[in-house]
Amino acid sequence: MIQTISLGDLIKDIAMGPFGSNLKVDNFIESGVPVVKGGNLYSYEVGGNFSFVSEKKAQSLKRSLAYPDDIVITHRGTLGQVSIVPRNGFPYYLASQSQLRLTPDKTKINPRYLLYYLRSSIGQFELMQHASQVGVPSIATPTKAIKSLKITFPELDSQKKIVEILSSLDEKIELNRQMNETLEQMGQSLFRHYFIDNPEAERWGILPLDNEQILKVIKPRINKFDGYKNYIATANVSNNNVVGNLEIISSEKRPSRANMQPVCGSIWFSKMIGEHKAIIIDELDDEIIDDSILSTGFMGLLPKDKYKYYIWSFINSNIFAFEKRSLATGAVMVALNNGSFSKINIKIPPECVLVDFNIKVTDLYKLFSVNSRETKVLTTLRDTLLPRLISGKTKV
Numbered sequence: 001m002i003q004t005i006s007l008g009d010l011i012k013d014i015a016m017g018p019f020g021s022n023l024k025v026d027n028f029i030e031s032g033v034p035v036v037k038g039g040n041l042y043s044y045e046v047g048g049n050f051s052f053v054s055e056k057k058a059q060s061l062k063r064s065l066a067y068p069d070d071i072v073i074t075h076r077g078t079l080g081q082v083s084i085v086p087r088n089g090f091p092y093y094l095a096s097q098s099q100l101r102l103t104p105d106k107t108k109i110n111p112r113y114l115l116y117y118l119r120s121s122i123g124q125f126e127l128m129q130h131a132s133q134v135g136v137p138s139i140a141t142p143t144k145a146i147k148s149l150k151i152t153f154p155e156l157d158s159q160k161k162i163v164e165i166l167s168s169l170d171e172k173i174e175l176n177r178q179m180n181e182t183l184e185q186m187g188q189s190l191f192r193h194y195f196i197d198n199p200e201a202e203r204w205g206i207l208p209l210d211n212e213q214i215l216k217v218i219k220p221r222i223n224k225f226d227g228y229k230n231y232i233a234t235a236n237v238s239n240n241n242v243v244g245n246l247e248i249i250s251s252e253k254r255p256s257r258a259n260m261q262p263v264c265g266s267i268w269f270s271k272m273i274g275e276h277k278a279i280i281i282d283e284l285d286d287e288i289i290d291d292s293i294l295s296t297g298f299m300g301l302l303p304k305d306k307y308k309y310y311i312w313s314f315i316n317s318n319i320f321a322f323e324k325r326s327l328a329t330g331a332v333m334v335a336l337n338n339g340s341f342s343k344i345n346i347k348i349p350p351e352c353v354l355v356d357f358n359i360k361v362t363d364l365y366k367l368f369s370v371n372s373r374e375t376k377v378l379t380t381l382r383d384t385l386l387p388r389l390i391s392g393k394t395k396v
Helices: 055-060 111-119 121-128 142-147 156-196 199-203 286-291 305-315 318-327 351-391
Strands: 003-006 011-016 033-036 051-053 071-074 082-084 093-095 099-104 150-153 205-208 215-218 228-232 247-250 267-270 278-280 292-294 298-303 345-348
Touching: 011 142, 033 055, 071 111, 082 111, 093 099, 099 142, 111 121, 111 150, 111 156, 111 351, 121 150, 121 351, 156 305, 156 351, 228 286, 267 305, 278 305, 286 292, 298 305, 305 318, 305 351
Parallel strands: 033 093, 228 292
Antiparallel strands: 003 150, 011 099, 033 051, 071 082, 071 099, 205 345, 215 298, 228 247, 267 278, 267 298
C-alpha cells in the first residue's frame, strides 16, 4: 500500500546546525570530528574533504551531531543538497550552520529510501516549495518546513527492493570512485619518482609555470552561444569528476557573465584556498566540451601535449597546494590569481624523462577517464530510474 504523509511523522528527531557564533573558523583543527558543509553533500553519501573540530567542541554542540543513517540537508546556500551519513565512515559528524540533520524512524521508512526520495525530482520539488530567493537562498523556518514535506512511500519490503536496485548502481559508482582514487595515487607515486625523488632533478632547468613553452592560461571571456549550457561551478567538482546537478544557463539569462570554454586536453583547478579540486578534459568528455562552460572560480590551463600529464600530476601534488596557499591573495575570498600563478616555477625535465613518464601514466589516466565516463552513464541511469521507481511507474 502506498501512503503519503508528512516527513515529521517519519522521523525520530531533527536538529539545526549550530548558530554561527558557536562554530567559527578558529574552532577548526587538523583532525577530530568532521564538520559537514555544503561541499560534503554532492554525493549520495556525506564525503569529500572535511574540516574538523575537537571532540570537546563537538560534544558541546551534540544536538547537531549526525550519526550513521541520519540524513543531512542544506537549508541555506545551495538548496536541494541531501546526503546520508555512511555506515563505514566516522562514528559521527557535526552539521554546520547551513545544514540540518534528521533521524529517520526505521520502523516506518528505510533511511536510504528517504534519501533517494528527497534527491528525486519529486522530493526536490517539495524542498523548493519552501525556498526563499531573497538574499542568500534559504528555507524559511527550516525544521518546520522540512517536517511538513510530503513523502510518498510503499511498504518497507517494497522500499527495500527499490533501495537494492538503486544501491547496486551506487555501489558500482563507488567502486569506480575508489579505483580512480587508487589510479590517482599511482600517478602521484610515479610523479614523485620521476620528478621529485630523482637525483638528476637538481640539475634541470626551471621555468615559470605559465611560460608558453609549457602551457597557455585560458582567459575568461563572455561566451555567446545558442540555446543552453551546463554551468560547472567549483562546487560541482569532486574527486576529479563533475558531480551534482548543474545549473542550466543561456546567453540571454546571463549575458554579462564571463566564463571559460572547456577544450580537449585542458586542465581546470579551483583558485580558492582549501579547495583541492581539479578536472582534466580529454577526448571522452565530448558532452562537457560541447555543452558546458566553467565558472571563473577555476583557472584553466592548456598544456603542450608532452607536458599534459606532468602538469596534471603537478597540479594535484602537495607541492602545488603549498605554492597555491602561500601565493594566494584577497581579503574576503582568498584565492590564486593570474599574477600570483606566474610566480610558481616548475622544473623542466629532459625529453627522455618526459617520454618515459608519459608511457607509464598514459594508460593509467586513460583508464581513469573510462571509469569516469562509465560513472556518468551509471549516474544518469540511476537518476532516470529514481523518480520512476518512487512514483510506481516502474514496478519492483
